[in-house]
Amino acid sequence: MQRILVVEDEPTIARAVADRLAAEGFAVEIAADGPAAVAAARSYAPDLIVLDVMLPGFDGLEVCRRVQAEHPVPVLMLTARDDETDMLVGLGVGADDYITKPFSMRELSARVRAVLRRVERSAAPPATPVETATLRAGPLEIDQGSRRVRRDGREVHLTPTEFELLGCLARNRGTVLTRAVLLEQVWDWAGASGTRAVDSHVKALRRKLGADLIRTVHGVGYSLEVPQPVGGGRGDA
Missing domain, CATH: 1.10.10.10 (Winged helix-like DNA-binding domain superfamily/Winged helix DNA-binding domain)
Structure with missing residues (x-):
């Protein structure tokens, strides 16, 4: 079972995302701030992180920097602002994709699966x-x-x-x-x-x-x- 860490400080959103991903067969943990997210990434060893940009403690960009420096992991960033600068910074610190709030749970789960497929392709030995x-x-x-x-x-x-x-x-x-x-x-x-x-x-x-x-x-x-x-x-x- 693939593990996903959901990092979101809004409890309603965090629970909704976690419930949807759990219903689709993923094991899910939740963290609500920057320091907790970095600690959870170490202890939980997720296969993917769904990461909000705006967090207490320190923001999602700093979480992404610290996590990627310790152990690279696919990251799908959530942003409330349709700001291309934020998106480019997120991609620059190691995020694989992003999704802008508000989003549908159907789109979120599709994005999660697409990122995981791309990572699996990158890890698989070339066949031809x-x-x-x-x-x-x-x-x-x-x-x-x-x-x-x-x-x-x-x-x-x-x-x-x-x-x-x-x-x-x-x-x-x-x-x-x-x-x-x-x-x-x-x-x-x-x-x-x-x-x-x-x-x-x-x-x-x-x-x-x-x-x-x-x-x-x-x-x-x-x-x-x-x-x-x-x-x-x-x-x-």
Whole structure:
């Protein structure tokens, strides 16, 4: 039975989330503040943390930093503010995904399962030569076997979701992929409309890899492009 730690200081929300996840077969523990969350992550060893950003003691971003420094674990962040800066900071400190309040329990459970599937895929041994092949796009090298990414020889740490998104774009290099396609292939959300999740993860990738690799096609989606070696071929922003 997979274990989930729910970190939420509002008792009604915490209980509702815990009850829904328990009904779907997960073992669930609850923590109500930052220090308790870090302690529970140590003692409970969860397979995933559902983590509110706004907490007493210290906030969810600090919880995520401390937990990831001790033992990396998938994190789904809850935020009451539709603030892209908060979302990018959360992704930057190691969160795998986020969901904005208010949310439906159905969407929350779907997001939890999608994050766990992505983590399972990342831990599973590659089954075919295609899955172990190294993808190269200009200065970018994506080792699918070891799940490592380098730009200009420098290793860049990506979350499981960021790695899946980059791999999807790289395997379809030069092709514009719609947000709906990316949601289905990376997030396993067939027919979903959470375009902000795609946009925020693309921005997080640009912060880590440079702004010149992923092209936005407004109103459509994104494509991975190899920067042209004009004027030294940098083009970073």
